[in-house]
Amino acid sequence: MREIIFDTETTGFDPKNGDRMVEIGCIEMINRVTTGNTFHAYFNPQRSMPAEAEAVHGLSDAFLADKPLFAARAQEFLEFIGDSPMVAHNAGFDFNFINAELSACGHPIVGLDRMVDTVALAKVRHPGAKLSLDALCSRYGIDRSHRTKHGALLDAELLAQVYVELRGGRQIGLELAADSIEIVTETKVLVQRNRVFRQPRPHAATEGELAAHAVFLQSVDTPLWGA
Template structure:
């Protein structure tokens, strides 16, 4: 399955206050393996960046004023993510800004049903623990030393690694339906599977094991 790990940077927190997107980053992963396909752009938000946002990403008004507007890249962006599930950390924030930009152009909003929110995954998996991207990088030993400031592509790269770890750490489901019991399917998710052969002990091995247990139990280890 093809998925898109997505992140945005903005002029501020709330679309209600007129804040706009200043950067979009996307990395495609195919069956949880990052491909070479990426989408990235800086955007002219047509308004000033708030002081708090400037501290987060460092994109100045002067720099952003020379970039393309969302209307100029929207078709390319939508084509890149078309028919692919989106993977976003704190999806509510990014979707609200993306859908605001789309609404301003009279375009259809993105469907939240086709989105995986890694913040929700992490909170369900580690209730009560820190679930920021930095905290998850620390938990999974993902090197985030390049994240001096928040930039969309760097955050996408880190999130892709965190997302894969979040899925891989799920409890495996064992399937013992094989009649000959020669293979056990260990399925960590619907995509990735590997097969482990069950080796049955021989009669001689069973006899030696019983003999070993019998001799071991004769000793009283509690005296």
């Protein structure tokens, strides 16, 4: 199964307010193993970078000034992701931005039915725990010492490791049957497993056991179970 693990960096929180995507990093996984194929790009947002956003990812106006517009690489991005499921942390945020950018340059949006949200997965597996990418890396012993600022490709690489753990680790086969069906929404995970049912084994007492029991009852005064 092919999946795309991805992350974005932006100028803010909401494309409806004029915020733009400035970086995207995508990693290809097949059967929950990274293949080494990636798509990574920076984009000129055609607007200034707020100081608060730059403090998070370190992408300045000067750095982004000579980068292409999203429209220039949109087709390449769409060819890379194909029709594969798209996995992101707090995926609704990232989907809002990539679909806003795709719509702005006349491309079809990515359907939300392809969205897999690792926050939703983590809520099911670790209810009540901290769900940030940093917290999940700590929980699973994933080294993030080189992550001094947010970066789309770096965060996608960390998320790929977290995603494997959320799906049961490298021993996935021990947790999910090969023919199981998994549906992921933003709020919960529904898992249907096909099970093999065996016929019940006979548990009736033998004639010898019944005879021994009858003898035992004769030695008990008014046994409650003798009726």
